[in-house]
Amino acid sequence: MLMTNLNVVGKRVLRQDAYEKVVGGKGFPVNFSLPGMLHGKMLRSPYPHARILRIDTSRAEQLPGVKAVMTPKDVPQIPFNPIFFMPAGSMGIHRDMLILSDTVRFAGQPVAAVAATTVAIAEQALQLIDVEYEELLAVFDPEEAMKEGAPEIHVGVKNNIRDTPSFSAGDVEAGFKDADYIFEGTYETQRVHTCYMEPRVCVSDTDSNGHITIYSSIGHLFGLRERMAYVLGLPVSKVTAVQAPYVGGSFGSKIDFAYIEALSALLSAKTRKPVRFEHTRYEDFICNARHPMKVHLKTGIKKDGTFTARYASTLCDTSAYSTHGPEVILVHAYFGLMLGYRSPHMKWEGTVVFTNNMPGGAFRGYGAPQAAFAVESQIDEICDKLGFDPIEFRLKNTPRQGDPHPFNPEWKLNSYALDECLNKGAERMGWSQRAKTGSASGAKKRGIGMAAHPLWVSGCVGFPDIYEHSGAIIRLNVDGTAYLSSATMDIGSGQNTTLCQIAAEELGLAFDSVRMAPGNTDNLPFDAPTHASRVTYSSGNAVKVAAADAKKNLLEVAATVMEANVADLEVRDGMITVKGSPAQAMSVADVVKRAESPFMVIGAQGPAPTTLKEKGTIMGISSVAPPANASPAVAEFVEVEVDTETGQVKVLRAVYAHDLGRVVNPAAAEGQVEGGLQQGIGFALMEKMLFDPETGACLTSDFLDYKMPTAVEMPSKIECIFIESNEPTGPFGAKSLAEACLIVPAPAIANAIYNAIGVRIRSLPITPEKILAALGKL
Amino acid sequence: MGITATVPGKVHITLKVNGEEMEVSFAPYKTLLEVLREDLGLTGTKHGCELGECGACAVLVDGAPLLSCLTLAIECEGRAIETIEGLANGPELHPLQEAFADLGGSQCGYCTPGAIMTAKALLDNEPEPSSQRIKEAMAGNLCRCTGYQQIVESVEKAAGCCRHAERVKA
Numbered sequence: 037m038l039m040t041n042l043n044v045v046g047k048r049v050l051r052q053d054a055y056e057k058v059v060g061g062k063g064f065p066v067n068f069s070l071p072g073m074l075h076g077k078m079l080r081s082p083y084p085h086a087r088i089l090r091i092d093t094s095r096a097e098q099l100p101g102v103k104a105v106m107t108p109k110d111v112p113q114i115p116f117n118p119i120f121f122m123p124a125g126s127m128g129i130h131r132d133m134l135i136l137s138d139t140v141r142f143a144g145q146p147v148a149a150v151a152a153t154t155v156a157i158a159e160q161a162l163q164l165i166d167v168e169y170e171e172l173l174a175v176f177d178p179e180e181a182m183k184e185g186a187p188e189i190h191v192g193v194k195n196n197i198r199d200t201p202s203f204s205a206g207d208v209e210a211g212f213k214d215a216d217y218i219f220e221g222t223y224e225t226q227r228v229h230t231c232y233m234e235p236r237v238c239v240s241d242t243d244s245n246g247h248i249t250i251y252s253s254i255g256h257l258f259g260l261r262e263r264m265a266y267v268l269g270l271p272v273s274k275v276t277a278v279q280a281p282y283v284g285g286s287f288g289s290k291i292d293f294a295y296i297e298a299l300s301a302l303l304s305a306k307t308r309k310p311v312r313f314e315h316t317r318y319e320d321f322i323c324n325a326r327h328p329m330k331v332h333l334k335t336g337i338k339k340d341g342t343f344t345a346r347y348a349s350t351l352c353d354t355s356a357y358s359t360h361g362p363e364v365i366l367v368h369a370y371f372g373l374m375l376g377y378r379s380p381h382m383k384w385e386g387t388v389v390f391t392n393n394m395p396g397g398a399f400r401g402y403g404a405p406q407a408a409f410a411v412e413s414q415i416d417e418i419c420d421k422l423g424f425d426p427i428e429f430r431l432k433n434t435p436r437q438g439d440p441h442p443f444n445p446e447w448k449l450n451s452y453a454l455d456e457c458l459n460k461g462a463e464r465m466g467w468s469q470r471a472k473t474g475s476a477s478g479a480k481k482r483g484i485g486m487a488a489h490p491l492w493v494s495g496c497v498g499f500p501d502i503y504e505h506s507g508a509i510i511r512l513n514v515d516g517t518a519y520l521s522s523a524t525m526d527i528g529s530g531q532n533t534t535l536c537q538i539a540a541e542e543l544g545l546a547f548d549s550v551r552m553a554p555g556n557t558d559n560l561p562f563d564a565p566t567h568a569s570r571v572t573y574s575s576g577n578a579v580k581v582a583a584a585d586a587k588k589n590l591l592e593v594a595a596t597v598m599e600a601n602v603a604d605l606e607v608r609d610g611m612i613t614v615k616g617s618p619a620q621a622m623s624v625a626d627v628v629k630r631a632e633s634p635f636m637v638i639g640a641q642g643p644a645p646t647t648l649k650e651k652g653t654i655m656g657i658s659s660v661a662p663p664a665n666a667s668p669a670v671a672e673f674v675e676v677e678v679d680t681e682t683g684q685v686k687v688l689r690a691v692y693a694h695d696l697g698r699v700v701n702p703a704a705a706e707g708q709v710e711g712g713l714q715q716g717i718g719f720a721l722m723e724k725m726l727f728d729p730e731t732g733a734c735l736t737s738d739f740l741d742y743k744m745p746t747a748v749e750m751p752s753k754i755e756c757i758f759i760e761s762n763e764p765t766g767p768f769g770a771k772s773l774a775e776a777c778l779i780v781p782a783p784a785i786a787n788a789i790y791n792a793i794g795v796r797i798r799s800l801p802i803t804p805e806k807i808l809a810a811l812g813k814l
Numbered sequence: 815m816g817i818t819a820t821v822p823g824k825v826h827i828t829l830k831v832n833g834e835e836m837e838v839s840f841a842p843y844k845t846l847l848e849v850l851r852e853d854l855g856l857t858g859t860k861h862g863c864e865l866g867e868c869g870a871c872a873v874l875v876d877g878a879p880l881l882s883c884l885t886l887a888i889e890c891e892g893r894a895i896e897t898i899e900g901l902a903n904g905p906e907l908h909p910l911q912e913a914f915a916d917l918g919g920s921q922c923g924y925c926t927p928g929a930i931m932t933a934k935a936l937l938d939n940e941p942e943p944s945s946q947r948i949k950e951a952m953a954g955n956l957c958r959c960t961g962y963q964q965i966v967e968s969v970e971k972a973a974g975c976c977r978h979a980e981r982v983k984a
Contacts, residue, residue: 054915057923058907060858060898064924067857156841231958233862233870233924284860284924285958317863528922528959703918703964710961711921739867739956747949747962754963 043609044540044547045768048702051533052552053282053526063281065253066237070310073239074103076303077158077313078146078295079165084392084732085174085187088138088167091148095164101157104306105165106149108136111302116267118293119360119398120259120565121502124266128501130198130358132190135267135298140169141189141356142394143732144322146295151303151311174392176732178330178353181391189356189390196390198354199362203369204383211345211381215336219418223410224799225782227328227353227725228718230399231744232528234284235320240300241310248301249276249556253283255290256565257523259503261557263293264301275301278556279523286527287715288398291565292359294323321737324397325725327364328353331373331410336381341424341432343379348410350386355396361388364396364403366499372407372779375442376490377415377433392732394725398567400712401775404492405719405782409800412487412783417796420473426486426787427458427467434490437761442491444498447664451761451771453695454490454669460757461486461693465673474794479681482688483792487783488671494763494772495570497665504570506578507561507659510539510586511553514632516610516625518543518586519553523563524575526552529774530704531571535579537700538572538767542583543590544607545624561659569772572700574662576767586656593650594627628654666763666771669695672780674751676788680811683804685721685789687713690781691755697763697771705773709756712777718744720782721801827891831856832900838887846890847871847882850897858898858927862956869955872928873897879935898927901934909975910934910968919968921959929955933969941977945970 056063093105115131122129136146148165152158173187180186181196189196212218238252248270254260254277261277264270283290296313304311315323329352336345350368354361365386374382419426434454441447462468470484496502509521520539526532532552540550563575587607594612595602604614612627614620631654638644675689692709699705722743726735736742762769782800790796795810808814826839831854840853847864850856850873859882862868866884873882874896901908910930913919920926929952936943936951943951948969949962957965 050915051918051920053923054920055907055911057920057926058898058911058914058930059902060856060927061860061923062857064860066860231956233868233922233956233958234860235862282923285922287958317865317868528924530921707918707921707960707964710963711957711959712961714961715958738865739863740865744956744958746953746956747966748953750949750962752945754961 044537045700049547051530064284065280066234068239068251073310073312074151075155075158076151076300076311077162079148079162080144081140081147083169083171084143085172086140086169089170090168092166096161099161101153102161104151104303108138111135112269114267120256120291124262126501133357142392149299176391176393178351178389178391181389198358198390199388202385206381208345208347208381208383212336214344216339217337220334221414223331225329225406225409226800227325228723229321229325230287230289232285235315236294237314238297238300239310239312240304242304242308247274251278255286255525255527257557258562259565267298276556276558279554281554283527287400289324291398291567318737322394322734324395326399327396329406333410333414341429345381346379348373348384352388353391354388355393357395359395368403368407371491372404401779404779408489408779409782413786416787427462430488431455451697451763453759453761456759457669457671457693457695461671461673461691465691473791480677480679481792482677483788484675485784485788485791486673487780489776489779491667492776493568494573494666495662496568497662503564505661506563506575508579508582510582510656512628512654514629517549520550521553521555521560523560524571525566527566534572534700538576538579539583542580543587545610569775572770573766573772577662578658578660580767581658581660582656589654593631596650597630598622663765666766668771670776670780672784674784674788678789678792683807687717687751689751693757695759695761696773697766698760698769699758700770706756708773709777710754713754713781714745715778716781720785724801825888831895842888844887845883846885846887849887856897856899860924860927870925870928872931874931874935879932910972913968913972917968918964925957937973937976
C-alpha cells in the first residue's frame with residue numbers, strides 16, 4: 037500500500053538551488069576560474085577524412101602569451117571510448133578515439149591545441165599553426181558506407197560495419213505464416229542535438245606532485261576521473277574531479293568525455309598552470325548528437341488484434357567513432373522496439389555503421405525515441421486499417437502488473453499501471469470524441485493522436501558491464517540538521533532536491549533541515565552517471581539506505597539517553613518520541629549535541645557524564661546497487677492543427693499520463709514532462725542537423741539554423757497525470773520519469789497529424805515541405 | 815620579423831551598472847557581455863551562443879532588453895545598464911525572481927537571468943500582458959528544460975504581484 041503519512045516526499049517543496057539561480061547562479065561551472073589561469077583553444081580539421089602529414093607549430097609558439105601547444109605527437113596515444121557508464125577498460129566497448137590523432141575522421145575533429153594567457157591570443161595562435169593534410173575520400177550515408185569500395189574509415193573494419201547485434205525469440209517465419217495480416221514499413225529519424233544551454237567547460241589544475249584536479253560541467257564525476265586517468269595513462273588516484281553544485285543542462289550529452297577535459301589536463305601538466313577550455317556553440321553542436329536510425333518493421337497480426345510475429349531491423353549511423361553506437365542500439369532494440377509488446381515470435385537485427393559524420397552521443401531516451409516513432413506509428417496504422425481501438429489494442433498486447441519483467445523474468449512488474457495511463461489520459465483528452473481520420477473540413481484541420489511506451493528503465497540494472505551502484509553519506513549536525521553528500525550530478529532537473537526530500541523523509545527531519553553538501557571524487561562514494569532515468573530510483577535508494585543507517589545510529593544514542601528501547605522510538609519532524617507516549621520526547625538536535633559532547637552534558641538532574649557508547653558524530657553511509665530495474669509506463673495524447681495550405685503544424689494540447697510509482701516533487705515532475713514535450717515537438721516537427729554533402733561541415737551549428745521550439749510554439753496547456761503505483765523496490769515507491777517524457781511525443785504528434793489529414797509521414801521531422809508533398813501540393 | 819599579438823590599446827570609460835558608476839578598462843572590441851562577466855565580475859549574465867540567438871545574455875539598457883553579446887561595451891557609456899545582480903534589494907527578491915523560484919520557472923537555471931531581464935522589460939512597459947503576449951515577448955529566450963510553461967506562469971504571477979505592490983504604494 038502507498039504510504040500516505042509522508043511529511044516531505046510528495047510535497048511541492050522549493051528547489052534548494054532556486055533562489056541561487058534567480059539571482060544569477062554563481063555556482064555554474066562556466067563561472068569557475070583560478071588565479072593565473074590559461075585559456076585553451078582547439079584547432080579543428082576542415083576535412084572530414086584526412087591524414088595529417090605535417091604540423092608546424094613554430095610560429096604559434098613564438099606568439100607572446102602562448103604557453104604551450106599540443107599536437108598528436110605530444111599526447112598519449114591511448115585509444116579510448118568516451119562513454120562514462122562503462123569501465124574504461126571494459127571488454128564490451130570499442131576503443132577507437134584518441135585525444136589528438138594524425139587521422140581525421142570527421143569535419144571539426146581537433147588536431148592541435150593551444151594554451152595562452154587570453155582567449156584572444158589562443159585564437160590568434162590557432163591561425164599560426166600550419167597543418168598539411170592528405171585528404172581521403174569520405175562517406176556520410178551509412179548505406180553507402182557499407183557498400184564494397186566505400187572508403188575504409190577504421191583499419192580492418194570491413195565495409196565499415198562496426199557491429200551486427202541481433203535478438204530472436206521463437207520462429208518469426210512461422211509467426212508470419214500464422215498471421216491474418218502483415219504490415220511493413222520503414223521509419224527514419226534524424227540527427228538532433230541536446231541543446232543544453234550552458235556550454236561545456238572545464239578547468240584543469242596540476243599541483244607540484246603532478247596531481248590533477250578538474251572542475252567541469254560533466255554529468256558523471258567518477259566517469260570523468262576514470263576517463264581522465266585512463267587517457268593520460270595515470271592511476272585514478274592521481275585525478276580529482278570536483279562536483280559543481282549545479283550544471284546548465286545535459287539531457288545525456290554531458291555523460292561523455294569531450295576532447296577538452298584531456299587537453300586541459302595535458303596543457304596544465306605541461307605549464308603547471310590551471311587551463312580552462314570552453315566550447316563555442318559550434319563546438320557544442322559538433323560534440324555529440326542523437327544517432328539517426330532507419331527502422332524497418334514487419335508485423336504479423338491476427339484478426340483478434342494480437343501479434344503473431346514482430347520483426348525489426350535497425351540501421352544506426354554511429355558516426356566516425358564507435359562511442360555509444362553499439363550500446364544505444366541495444367537499448368533501442370530491447371526497451372524501445374521489442375519488449376514492450378508481446379508476441380510469440382520476435383526477431384531483431386541491428387547494424388551499426390561507421391561514417392565520416394560527427395560523433396553520436398547520449399540524448400534523453402537513448403535509442404527509444406527512434407524506436408517508439410516506428411512502433412507507435414505502425415500500431416496506429418494497424419488500428420486504422422483494421423478498425424481496432426488504439427487503446428484497447430495496446431492493452432491487449434502489453435504486459436500486466438504482476439507479470440514477469442520482459443527483460444529479466446527474475447524480476448516482476450511489481451507496480452505497473454499502463455492501463456490507468458491509457459484510460460485516464462484518454463478520458464482527459466476526450467479520446468472517445470475523436471473525429472474519424474481525415475474528416476476535418478476547412479484548410480486548418482485538427483486531429484488527435486496518442487502513443488504509449490509500455491516498457492522503460494529506472495537505471496541500467498541488467499545490462500552487462502554498466503556502472504549502476506550509488507553511494508551516499510549523511511552527517512547529522514548539532515543543530516538537528518543533516519548534510520547529504522552524493523556524487524550524483526544535478527544537471528538541472530532538481531536531483532539534489534529530490535534526494536534531500538528522500539533523506540529528510542527517512543530521517544524524520546523537515547525538508548529544509550537537509551542540505552546537499554557538494555564534494556569531490558576524493559571524499560564521496562562512487563555514483564553512476566546521471567542518465568537512464570536512474571537518479572530518483574537508483575541514487576534515491578542509496579540515499580534512503582544511508583539515511584536509515586544514520587537514523588539507526590541516532591536512535592541508538594537516543595535510546596541510551598532516553599532510557600528506552602530503540603524499537604520503541606520514532607522520529608518525526610526533528611523530534612524523537614517513544615511510541616505511544618508522546619510526552620517522552622527529545623529533539624534530534626539534543627541527541628546529536630549529546631553525541632558530540634566531549635565530556636558531559638547538563639541535564640535536568642544536573643551534570644551527567646556521557647558514556648562511550650553515546651560519543652561520536654552520527655553518520656550514515658551506503659554504497660549499493662539498486663535491487664531491480666522497475667519499469668514506468670506512459671501514454672501521451674496530443675491535439676494538433678495542420679494548416680493544409682502552409683503545411684505548418686501546431687500542437688494545441690497535450691495530456692501526459694505516467695506511472696512513476698510515486699511523485700517525490702510534483703513541481704519538478706511537471707517540469708520534466710513540459711521540457712520533454714518541448715524537445716519532443718522539436719524532434720517531431722522541426723529539429724534536424726544538416727551537413728554540407730561535400731565537406732561534411734555542420735550547417736546547423738547555431739540557434740538560427742537549428743530550430744527548436746520557442747515559447748510561442750508550445751501548446752497553451754500541458755496536462756500531467758501522475759499515477760502512483762507504489763513500486764516496492766523504489767524509495768517510498770518511486771520509479772522513474774525523465775526520459776519517457778521525450779520518447780512518446782513524436783509518435784503521438786505523427787499519429788495526430790494522420791488523424792487530421794489522413795496522410796502518414798514516416799520520417800522525422802515532419803516539416804511543412806513533407807506535409808505539402810504528402811498532400812500532393814508540392 | 816617576430817610574431818606579435820594584435821592587441822589594440824584599451825579604452826577606459828565609466829559604465830553605469832545597476833545604478834552604480836563603474837570605471838573599467840577593456841579592449842575596445844569587447845562586448846558588453848564580456849565586460850560585465852570578465853572585467854566587472856558580474857557573472858549573473860550568461861552566454862549561450864554569443865551570436866544573439868538564445869537570449870541568455872539579455873540585460874536592460876535604458877530600460878530596453880538588449881543582447882549583451884551583440885552590444886559593444888563602449889557603446890554603453892552614459893547609458894543605464896541593468897543586470898540580474900541589480901534586481902534584488904539585498905535579500906529581498908524582485909517579484910519576478912520570487913515567481914521563477916516558486917513556480918519552477920528556473921530548472922537548470924542557465925537561461926534564467928536573461929529570461930527574467932526580458933520579462934522585467936515587458937512588465938515595466940506592459941503591467942498586464944496576456945499569456946500570448948508573454949510568450950511573444952519571451953520567444954527570443956531559449957530554454958531547453960521547462961517547455962516554457964512554468965516560465966510563462968512565473969511571469970503571470972509576478973505581473974500580479976507587481977500590480978498589487980503598485981496599488982499598495984498608491
